[in-house]
Amino acid sequence: MVALVIALALFFDFTNGFHDTANAMATPIATGAIKPKTAVALAAVLNLVGAFLSTEVAKTISGGLIREGSDGIHITPDIIFAGLMGAVLWNMITWLKGLPSSSSHALFGGLIGAAVVGIGFHSINFETVLQKVILPALFAPLIAGLVAYICTRLAYALTSRHDPETGDKLTQKRGGFRTGQIFTSSLVALAHGTNDAQKTMGIITLVLIAGGTQAPGSGPQFWVIAACAFAIAIGTYAGGWRIIRTMGSGLTEVKPAQGFSAETSTASAILASSHLGFALSTTQVASGSVIGSGLGRKGTSVRWGTAGKIALGWLFTLPASAIVGALTALLVSIGVVGVIIAAVVGTSAVLFMFVVSRKSHVGHHNAVEVEEAGHAVRFRKKKKSRKTTPSEDVQR
Amino acid sequence: MKWLELLQVGGVTLVAAVTLVVLYSLGVRLTAIAGDAQQKSPVLVRSLAYVCFAFCAAAVLFGIYLIVPYFGK
Numbered sequence: 070m071v072a073l074v075i076a077l078a079l080f081f082d083f084t085n086g087f088h089d090t091a092n093a094m095a096t097p098i099a100t101g102a103i104k105p106k107t108a109v110a111l112a113a114v115l116n117l118v119g120a121f122l123s124t125e126v127a128k129t130i131s132g133g134l135i136r137e138g139s140d141g142i143h144i145t146p147d148i149i150f151a152g153l154m155g156a157v158l159w160n161m162i163t164w165l166k167g168l169p170s171s172s173s174h175a176l177f178g179g180l181i182g183a184a185v186v187g188i189g190f191h192s193i194n195f196e197t198v199l200q201k202v203i204l205p206a207l208f209a210p211l212i213a214g215l216v217a218y219i220c221t222r223l224a225y226a227l228t229s230r231h232d233p234e235t236g237d238k239l240t241q242k243r244g245g246f247r248t249g250q251i252f253t254s255s256l257v258a259l260a261h262g263t264n265d266a267q268k269t270m271g272i273i274t275l276v277l278i279a280g281g282t283q284a285p286g287s288g289p290q291f292w293v294i295a296a297c298a299f300a301i302a303i304g305t306y307a308g309g310w311r312i313i314r315t316m317g318s319g320l321t322e323v324k325p326a327q328g329f330s331a332e333t334s335t336a337s338a339i340l341a342s343s344h345l346g347f348a349l350s351t352t353q354v355a356s357g358s359v360i361g362s363g364l365g366r367k368g369t370s371v372r373w374g375t376a377g378k379i380a381l382g383w384l385f386t387l388p389a390s391a392i393v394g395a396l397t398a399l400l401v402s403i404g405v406v407g408v409i410i411a412a413v414v415g416t417s418a419v420l421f422m423f424v425v426s427r428k429s430h431v432g433h434h435n436a437v438e439v440e441e442a443g444h445a446v447r448f449r450k451k452k453k454s455r456k457t458t459p460s461e462d463v464q465r
Numbered sequence: 466m467k468w469l470e471l472l473q474v475g476g477v478t479l480v481a482a483v484t485l486v487v488l489y490s491l492g493v494r495l496t497a498i499a500g501d502a503q504q505k506s507p508v509l510v511r512s513l514a515y516v517c518f519a520f521c522a523a524a525v526l527f528g529i530y531l532i533v534p535y536f537g538k
Binding site: 204208212213215216217219220223224227228230243245246249252253256259326329330333334336337338340341342349 | 471473474475477478479481482483485486487489490491492493494496497498521522525528529531
């Protein structure tokens with residue numbers, strides 16, 4: 070059971086990685102600051118580094134969501150297994166739909182659902198749920214969006230230049246923001262590595278402690294850190310192209326100055342929140358930033374339909390993964406047979422979604438519209454011939 | 466409820482992001498000015514631009530310093 074949970078936890082880490090590549094890398098890819106493949110490679114390396122950098126794990130991954138200890142309620146590997154199943158399946162579904170949704174919320178949802186079925190309603194600390202999940206979900210996009218809006222406005226105001234006499238536009242060199250984007254998006258990727266890989270490490274450690282193979286209260290062992298770091302890095306490299314597409318061009322058209330503002334806001338919000346104790350979801354912050362930066366530039370329209378779909382996805386994240394978690398917990402409570410059924414059903418569901426995804430392939434070649442890429446190429450090499458062949462786009 | 470913390474996070478985010486963006490934008494603007502044909506002292510303006518970028522880089526490094534708990538102790 071312990072081994073099964075660890076395997077599932079690592080797979081969750083993998084899905085987390087490829088689900089969240091978009092947060093850091095969608096905007097630089099959209100503006101052509103970094104080539105798609107280079108971008109995901111960079112994000113993967115930074116995630117890896119980030120996961121190793123911060124070994125100080127938030128030990129209570131459930132963070133008080135589930136009442137532990139005094140009442141004699143213990144989280145068993147069974148419940149963690151069920152919770153992870155919920156989180157993984159929801160991550161896969163949202164990936165298939167190309168929706169950026171919070172992996173942490175999926176995890177919380179799964180664990181809550183599993184705990185309700187496995188232990189009972191009294192095991193859930195609803196006040197903490199409200200405080201840690203629902204309120205941040207409302208405020209993360211608001212804060213990030215507002216900041217990104219202000220930043221975009223500032224960036225454009227500061228760089229706009231007109232000839233005082235003729236009123237003609239002077240050169241603005243806004244392409245310079247592309248270089249900046251490389252650094253800001255790297256910062257987002259690094260922050261993601263230090264945050265999200267920790268969750269899986271915490272879970273595996275929790276299971277090891279519950280299984281009695283590790284002393285209670287001790288930190289994660291080295292192999293756990295290494296395994297998680299690699300799982301999230303591989304996941305990032307695999308690249309959630311579908312979500313990158315949504316974030317990079319589905320919400321609004323992204324120009325370098327906008328992308329720079331959005332990423333700066335995202336990075337600041339994540340860093341500020343994780344260091345001041347009001348945890349915000351990386352995904353929600355990033356989506357909010359992109360929308361905010363879209364509103365900030367004149368002549369850009371935000372596709373509210375897509376934004377609404379994303380918001381709806383967030384609304385469903387918690388309950389949906391809770392339901393899957395609860396169902397899995399029911400199965401697991403039957404006994405060994407239930408565990409096997411759950412594992413088989415889970416694996417086949419993942420495989421099924423993977424097969425479905427193949428039908429409408431979204432890869433690095435068509436994640437963001439070629440028109441944008443062509444623009445980038447022209448911009449960079451000034452007067453050289455454009456070499457973006459339209460044939461790349463045919464497969465879409 | 467942690468309204469104070471929420472406010473704090475929002476405030477810090479705003480200050481940090483605005484600082485970075487303003488610095489970088491100034492840098493971009495200064496490089497554009499330095500590129501103008503009739504500019505008399507392009508070297509001075511360009512080096513000012515680099516100062517802006519340098520401050521920006523320092524701010525980012527400070528951010529990294531913050532997220533790595535190893536330095537935090």
